[in-house]
Amino acid sequence: MLHSWLTPKAAVRDVGEHGHGSFALEAIRAGEVVAAFGGYVVTSGQLPDFDEGRVSRSIQIADDLYLLASPEVEDGDLVNHSCDPTCGLLGETVLVAKYDLAAGEELTFDYGTCDASAYDEFDCACGAPRCRGRVTGDDWRDRDFQMRNNGWFSPYIARRIAAQHGREGAAPL
Numbered sequence: 001m002l003h004s005w006l007t008p009k010a011a012v013r014d015v016g017e018h019g020h021g022s023f024a025l026e027a028i029r030a031g032e033v034v035a036a037f038g039g040y041v042v043t044s045g046q047l048p049d050f051d052e053g054r055v056s057r058s059i060q061i062a063d064d065l066y067l068l069a070s071p072e073v074e075d076g077d078l079v080n081h082s083c084d085p086t087c088g089l090l091g092e093t094v095l096v097a098k099y100d101l102a103a104g105e106e107l108t109f110d111y112g113t114c115d116a117s118a119y120d121e122f123d124c125a126c127g128a129p130r131c132r133g134r135v136t137g138d139d140w141r142d143r144d145f146q147m148r149n150n151g152w153f154s155p156y157i158a159r160r161i162a163a164q165h166g167r168e169g170a171a172p173l
Contacts, residue, residue, distance in 0.1 A: 003038035004076025010060040012078045021080045021106050028101040034087055035076050035095040039067045047119055060115045062156045082108035083129035088152030089113055114140030114154040
């Protein structure tokens with residue numbers, strides 16, 4: 001039984017020194033679900049009990065809750081980060097295509113749209129023109145980042161952004 005899922009319209013491929021990534025095998029329509037993340041819910045205090053690889057495949061789903069990936073790497077875990085992503089979050093654990101994707105395009109999402117803590121910060125090598133150079137748990141605080149990713153944040157971050165702008169309970173921007 002798998003914990004994470006990758007659309008049959010995509011497959012995992014080797015991307016050299018960056019490990020593996022997921023690529024469209026055929027056209028994928030905007031809004032179509034491309035991946036769903038699963039695993040085990042843990043707190044930040046529990047994260048250090050697990051190996052770095054497993055933690056790096058996990059995502060933050062609430063202020064102090066993380067969806068820890070399964071011990072084995074699954075295809076659904078292998079959607080890489082990009083500062084100019086092809087996919088975005090729908091809720092906490094589902095990824096959809098942000099626009100129509102052609103066969104061969106890599107499925108990516110911006111990890112800053114779900115991570116608001118320092119558990120998995122890293123230097124970015126995505127190569128996007130607007131690459132931030134480093135992905136951190138504070139990226140969501142930047143107004144420009146908020147505008148570029150409006151509508152694609154995990155719900156707990158969207159609530160933080162709304163509160164930051166004095167719009168508690170309102171849409172983020």
